[in-house]
Amino acid sequence: MNSPTLIRLLGITAMAALLSACNSNPPRGPQCSLPEGPHLDQAVSAARFDLETGCEERFQEYFQRLLVIAEGDPKKENKARFSEFLVWANQEGLLSKRQAREIYNRYFGVKYVSLIGDYSVCSHTCPRQSQVVADMQRELADKEQGLLKVSADRRAYHRANRLFQETELVLEATCSACGAVE
Amino acid sequence: MKTGMLCNDRRNSMPGVWLITGCMLLAPLSAHSLTRAPTLKLFPTTVLEEIRHTGSVAREMETGLQAVIARLDEQQALFVASKCEGGEGDPGCKQIARQLGATYLEMLNVMGDRLPAMETAVTATTSSLEKRIRRELGQKKTPWTLQELLIAEDTAKDESERPALRGRSGMRLSDRFSQYYQLVARSGSRVNSSLAVVASDIYLDMQETAHLIARTREEINRATLMEQLNQSFGTITPEMQEVVAGVKAILFGEEQALTLSAPPDSDPAREYASPLQL
Numbered sequence: 001m002n003s004p005t006l007i008r009l010l011g012i013t014a015m016a017a018l019l020s021a022c023n024s025n026p027p028r029g030p031q032c033s034l035p036e037g038p039h040l041d042q043a044v045s046a047a048r049f050d051l052e053t054g055c056e057e058r059f060q061e062y063f064q065r066l067l068v069i070a071e072g073d074p075k076k077e078n079k080a081r082f083s084e085f086l087v088w089a090n091q092e093g094l095l096s097k098r099q100a101r102e103i104y105n106r107y108f109g110v111k112y113v114s115l116i117g118d119y120s121v122c123s124h125t126c127p128r129q130s131q132v133v134a135d136m137q138r139e140l141a142d143k144e145q146g147l148l149k150v151s152a153d154r155r156a157y158h159r160a161n162r163l164f165q166e167t168e169l170v171l172e173a174t175c176s177a178c179g180a181v182e
Numbered sequence: 183m184k185t186g187m188l189c190n191d192r193r194n195s196m197p198g199v200w201l202i203t204g205c206m207l208l209a210p211l212s213a214h215s216l217t218r219a220p221t222l223k224l225f226p227t228t229v230l231e232e233i234r235h236t237g238s239v240a241r242e243m244e245t246g247l248q249a250v251i252a253r254l255d256e257q258q259a260l261f262v263a264s265k266c267e268g269g270e271g272d273p274g275c276k277q278i279a280r281q282l283g284a285t286y287l288e289m290l291n292v293m294g295d296r297l298p299a300m301e302t303a304v305t306a307t308t309s310s311l312e313k314r315i316r317r318e319l320g321q322k323k324t325p326w327t328l329q330e331l332l333i334a335e336d337t338a339k340d341e342s343e344r345p346a347l348r349g350r351s352g353m354r355l356s357d358r359f360s361q362y363y364q365l366v367a368r369s370g371s372r373v374n375s376s377l378a379v380v381a382s383d384i385y386l387d388m389q390e391t392a393h394l395i396a397r398t399r400e401e402i403n404r405a406t407l408m409e410q411l412n413q414s415f416g417t418i419t420p421e422m423q424e425v426v427a428g429v430k431a432i433l434f435g436e437e438q439a440l441t442l443s444a445p446p447d448s449d450p451a452r453e454y455a456s457p458l459q460l
Binding site (some may be wrong): 076077079080083086087100101104105108109110111112113115116117118119120121122124125126132153156159163166167169170171172173174175176177178179 | 312313316320322323324325329330332333378379381454456457458459460
């Protein structure tokens with residue numbers, strides 16, 4: 001048997017083997033389809049199931065989808081739903097406690113996780129003042145989604161917005177006084 | 183700018199009233215420092231005194247200028263009413279223009295006389311505040327503790343008690359300092375967070391004022407020379423009008439349409455507290 005014929009024969013055999021394997025043992029990989037529909041509780045259940053069964057790498061996408069679904073029915077209780085969901089994610093090992101805290105507070109807290117830091121304002125914050133303010137600005141947009149659009153908590157959002165303005169002002173003055181303005 | 187308003191404003195013109203009011207306002211501050219610790223040491227008596235003094239200097243300058251500026255406004259109105267714009271060849275218009283120019287020179291002279299004192303007062307206050315802000319907010323606080331300071335008594339505060347942020351004041355310079363003084367003295371007995379905001383506000387405002395004063399002083403010599411030349415020709419330059427408008431804006435403020443956020447509608451007592459809350 002010449003070599004082209006042999007290669008062809010091997011190829012056919014391999015294909016047949018693959019096809020028979022497909023027929024007898026269909027793949028059961030994770031579907032990872034983001035939850036649909038208007039009901040947050042059902043969406044959370046679906047998300048939990050997927051995240052427990054191989055979709056954990058897409059946690060952020062699931063979380064975002066849940067926020068969008070919750071926007072359809074904004075109410076104070078939604079804060080608790082998301083808190084429970086993040087606590088669960090921590091217990092399941094999908095997130096560390098620190099990550100869970102940071103995500104929760106980024107969306108549903110008044111304080112800014114962008115300002116977490118252990119060193120003095122002069123030494124740590126002022127050299128990157130504009131970056132810090134830009135991070136806070138982005139976080140304020142997330143708080144708008146979490147506090148206002150999902151939780152309908154205008155008061156908390158108002159406080160977060162006010163805190164942003166005051167922090168920006170105080171940082172501007174402090175960094176100027178520290179002599180480390182960019 | 184409403185020059186009519188300036189003539190009606192005679193408040194706080196007596197130094198004695200300032201002194202008594204100052205002592206009364208300082209009393210709760212010292213009592214507070216004995217009862218509650220740690221406090222933010224942003225406004226010791228010396229800084230407070232400098233703010234009060236800067237306000238007084240600004241008021242003196244305004245008092246010296248308001249009559250001149252009112253006259254300028256009148257002459258400007260007469261110039262417009264007489265349809266002199268574009269008709270400078272007319273002898274009557276020339277006369278009005280010369281008078282206008284002379285009043286303008288008078289304004290520049292008053293400013294030239296008063297600005298050095300203003301500059302000294304502003305520089306002293308800026309320098310004291312700078313040291314305090316650097317130490318109390320820049321070196322003693324982390325970004326997180328700074329944030330906690332700002333939010334600390336947020337819930338207890340009424341919107342009306344909050345200091346207005348920069349750019350919202352739209353008021354005379356002396357009134358602004360007077361308001362700063364009142365704010366500091368009042369909030370000294372209550373809220374550290376407000377003090378941080380007020381200190382920052384004053385400090386940045388002072389920096390801006392110092393910058394404007396320096397620019398104005400530079401301009402005065404040049405403008406004086408130009409106007410002396412113009413007096414020979416009796417013309418009103420757009421530059422003159424700009425300088426006057428600038429002086430009015432700095433000293434007497436400008437009206438601004440303010441848009442405030444809608445008031446909150448929820449009950450803070452029923453707020454959800456997550457175990458994840460920081």
